[in-house]
Amino acid sequence: xxxxxxxxxxxxxxxxxxxxxxxxxxxxxxxxxxxxxxxxxxxxxxxxxxxxxxxxxxxxxxxxxxxxxxxxxxxxxxxxxxxxxxxxxxxxxxxxxxxxxxxxxxxxxxxxxxxxxxxxxxxxxxxxxxxxxxxxxxxxxxxxxxxxxxxxxxxxxxxxxxxxxxxxxxxxxxxxxxxxxxxxxxxxxxxxxxxxxxxxxxxxxxxxxxxxxxxxxxxxxxxxxxxxxxxxxxxxxxxxxxxxxxxxxxxxxxxxxxxxxxxxxxxxxxxxxxxxxxxxxxxxxxxxxxxxxxxxxxxxxxxxxxxxxxxxxxxxxxxxxxxxxxxxxxxxxxxxxxxxxxxxxxxxxxxxxxxxxxxxxxxxxxxxxxxxxxxxxxxxxxxxxxxxxxxxxxxxxxxxxxxxxxxxxxxxxxxxxxxxxxxxxxxxxxxxxxxxxxxxxxxxxxxxxxxxxxxxxxxxxxxxxxxxxxxxxxxxxxxxxxxxxxxxxxxxxx
Numbered sequence: 494x495x496x497x498x499x500x501x502x503x504x505x506x507x508x509x510x511x512x513x514x515x516x517x518x519x520x521x522x523x524x525x526x527x528x529x530x531x532x533x534x535x536x537x538x539x540x541x542x543x544x545x546x547x548x549x550x551x552x553x554x555x556x557x558x559x560x561x562x563x564x565x566x567x568x569x570x571x572x573x574x575x576x577x578x579x580x581x582x583x584x585x586x587x588x589x590x591x592x593x594x595x596x597x598x599x600x601x602x603x604x605x606x607x608x609x610x611x612x613x614x615x616x617x618x619x620x621x622x623x624x625x626x627x628x629x630x631x632x633x634x635x636x637x638x639x640x641x642x643x644x645x646x647x648x649x650x651x652x653x654x655x656x657x658x659x660x661x662x663x664x665x666x667x668x669x670x671x672x673x674x675x676x677x678x679x680x681x682x683x684x685x686x687x688x689x690x691x692x693x694x695x696x697x698x699x700x701x702x703x704x705x706x707x708x709x710x711x712x713x714x715x716x717x718x719x720x721x722x723x724x725x726x727x728x729x730x731x732x733x734x735x736x737x738x739x740x741x742x743x744x745x746x747x748x749x750x751x752x753x754x755x756x757x758x759x760x761x762x763x764x765x766x767x768x769x770x771x772x773x774x775x776x777x778x779x780x781x782x783x784x785x786x787x788x789x790x791x792x793x794x795x796x797x798x799x800x801x802x803x804x805x806x807x808x809x810x811x812x813x814x815x816x817x818x819x820x821x822x823x824x825x826x827x828x829x830x831x832x833x834x835x836x837x838x839x840x841x842x843x844x845x846x847x848x849x850x851x852x853x854x855x856x857x858x859x860x861x862x863x864x865x866x867x868x869x870x871x872x873x874x875x876x877x878x879x880x881x882x883x884x885x886x887x888x889x890x891x892x893x894x895x896x897x898x899x900x901x902x903x904x905x906x907x908x909x910x911x912x913x914x915x916x917x918x919x920x921x922x923x924x925x926x927x928x929x930x931x932x933x934x935x936x937x938x939x940x941x942x943x944x945x946x947x948x949x950x951x952x953x954x955x956x957x958x959x960x961x962x963x964x965x966x967x968x969x970x971x972x973x974x975x976x977x978x979x980x981x982x983x984x985x986x987x
Contacts, residue, residue, distance in 0.1 A: 496526050506539030507592070514538075521557055533563035534587050541589045542884065609633075610712055613739040617712070621705045622673040623743055635705070635740040640682050642743055644670060648700055649744050653751055658694040659818065665692050666820050672696060691821040701752045708742030711735050775808070778959050779835065779969065785814040786970035786978060788825040794832070809833075812971070826973045835969075835977075840957055842979045843965060871931040878924045882917060889913045 499517040520526045529552075531537045537559070538544040548568060552559055559568040564587060606616050614632035623645035624635040644665075651661050669684040672692050676682060684690075704711050713734040774796075783792045792812040800806045810832035816825030889910065896906035970978040 496520060506535060506537075507596075509538055509540065509543050521555060527556060528558040528560065530560045530562065532561070534561045534566060535594075537561070539592050539594070541592045542887070606713075607734070610710075610734040610736065613710065613736045615710060615712075615739075619677060621703055622676070622700060623706065624740070635710075637741050637743060641676065644682075645700060645706060645743050648697060649706075649748050649752060652697075652701055652755065653748060658697055661697055662692050662694070663820055666690075689821055690823065691819050698756075702756070704749065706743045707746050707749050708740055709735065709737050710739045775810070776959055778957055778962055779812070779832075779839075780959065782962060782966055783812055783835075783969050783971065785816065785825060785828060786972040786976070787828075788814065788816045788823070790814060790816050790825070792828075792971060814971070828971050828973050830971055830977070836957055838977055839962065839966070839969070839979065843957075843961075846965075846981060871927060871934070874927050875924060875931075878920050878927065882920050882924075885913050885917055885920070 497517075497520070499513040501511040501513040504511045504513075517526070517529070521529075529537075534544065538547070548559060551557075552568060560566065566587075609616050609632065612632050613634075615626055615635055616633070617626075620626040620635055623638060623642045625638045626633055626635055628634075648661060648665075651664060656664075666689060669689045670692075671679075671682060671684055672690060673696060675690070700706070711734070777794055779794075781791070784790065785792055793815050794810055794812055796808045796810045798806050799809050812830050812832065812835065814825050814828045816823055817827040819825070892901070892906055892909050892913075895901045896903065901909075965981055966979060967982045968980045970980075972978070
C-alpha cells in the first residue's frame with residue numbers, strides 16, 4: 494500500500510532537515526513505512542556521511558528497505574558477504590560523488606553570482622517596489638516604474654515632512670493604493686471602490702530603509718548553507734557587494750540619510766532617555782496565550798514608563814488588539830487590558846479551578862512543567878552539536894592523511910587545522926551553553942511542579958509563572974465589554 498509521496502522541491506540535498514524528509518521519517522518511526530523508493534541516491538541526500546548512516550545503520554535497525562531505481566540499488570538485495578561488500582563500496586562512491594557534485598555546483602553558482610555583481614547586474618527575484626527588472630546587454634537591470642515610482646517618492650516626502658507611520662498608512666489607504674504584495678499579484682496600483690486594505694508599518698519602513706532607491710545595488714546580504722553545515726545566515730556589512738550608480742535613483746542620497754537620522758531619533762525617543770536600554774523587559778507571562786475575542790488576532794504587549802515625583806521610573810504593561818489601530822475594513826473595536834488586572838484574573842481562575850476539584854492537568858504537567866518537551870529539544874540540540882563536531886574531527890583526519898601523503902602542503906594543513914580548532918571551540922562553547930540552559934530549565938520545571946502540588950493541595954505559597962500558565966491554560970480571549978474568557982486544557986472555559 495502506498496503511504497504517500499514526500500518531496501522537497503527547491504531544497505538542498507546536503508541538508509537533511511527538510512520538511513518532506515522529516516515528515517517521511519516521522520512516518521518511518523511510527524512504523525507506517527517499511528520501504529522507501531527514490532529515483533536515485535542523490536534524491537535521498539547528497540551528504541555521503543549522513544546518507545551512509547541512514548542506509549547502513551538507521552534503516553536496517555528499523556527494518557526499512559531503501560530502493561534507488563536509477564542506481565539499481567536495493568538495501569535487501571545482496572545475499573552473500575562478497576555482494577554486500579561490493580554493494581557497500583559502490584554505494585559509498587556514489588554518495589561521495591553526489592556530495593562532490595553538490596559542492597561543485599554550489600561553488601559555480603556563487604562564482605557566477607559574484608561575476609554578475611561585479612558587472613552591476615541585479616541577481617534578486619522580484620524587483621523592489623517602484624522598479625521593474627529587465628535584461629539589457631546581457632545583464633539584469635532595474636528601471637523606474639512610472640505607475641509606482643511616484644508612490645515611493647511620496648512616502649519619503651511624507652516621512653521627512655514629519656508624518657509618522659500611522660499618518661502615512663492613512664494617506665495610502667485614503668487613496669486606495671494597493672500594498673506591494675497585492676500589486677505584484679494583480680498588477681493593479683489601486684483598489685476598487687471597496688476592499689482596500691491597509692499597508693503595514695513594516696512595509697513602509699522597508700521602503701524607507703532600502704538603499705536601492707538611491708541608485709545603489711546592495712547584494713550578498715545573506716549566505717546559504719555551506720559545506721560546513723552552517724545554515725543560511727546574515728553576512729557582515731563588510732562582505733556585502735555594493736555597487737553605486739547602477740540604475741536611476743528615485744530619491745537623493747541626502748533624503749535617504751535624512752530618513753535614517755529620523756529613525757535614529759525616534760529610537761532614542763522611544764527608549765525614554767536610556768531607561769529601556771538599562772532596565773530589561775520583564776518576562777511576558779501570557780506569551781502565546783492572549784487573543785482578541787472578536788477578530789482572533791494575538792494581542793500585543795505594550796508598555797509605558799511611569800515616572801514618580803521621587804524620580805523613580807517603572808514600566809507598566811498592557812495588552813491591546815493589533816487590529817484596533819487599522820483604518821480599513823479589518824478594523825477591530827479597541828480593547829485594552831492591563832497586565833496587573835490580567836494576572837489577578839488568571840490567578841483567581843486557577844485558584845477556583847483547583848478549589849472546585851476540576852483541575853486534572855496530569856498530561857499537561859508531564860509535557861510542559863516537568864520539561865518533557867524541553868528535554869527532547871535540548872537533547873536534539875546536543876545531538877546535533879555532537880554530530881557537527883564528529884564531522885569536523887573526520888575532516889581533520891582526512892586533511893592529516895592528505896598532508897602525510899604529500900597531497901597538501903604543511904602550511905595549508907596548519908591553516909585548515911586552525912580553522913577546524915576554531916570551529917570545534919565554538920561548538921564546545923555552544924554545547925556548554927545548551928547544557929547550562931537545560932539545567933536551568935530543569936530547575937524551573939521542578940519549581941513549577943512544586944507550585945502545582947501546592948496549588949492542588951490547597952496551599953497558598955504558589956505564584957503565576959510562564960511555565961505554569963502554559964501548562965494549565967489553553968487560551969485567553971479578551972472582549973470589548975470587559976469580559977475575559979479563559980479556556981483551560983482540562984475543563985470548560987472560565
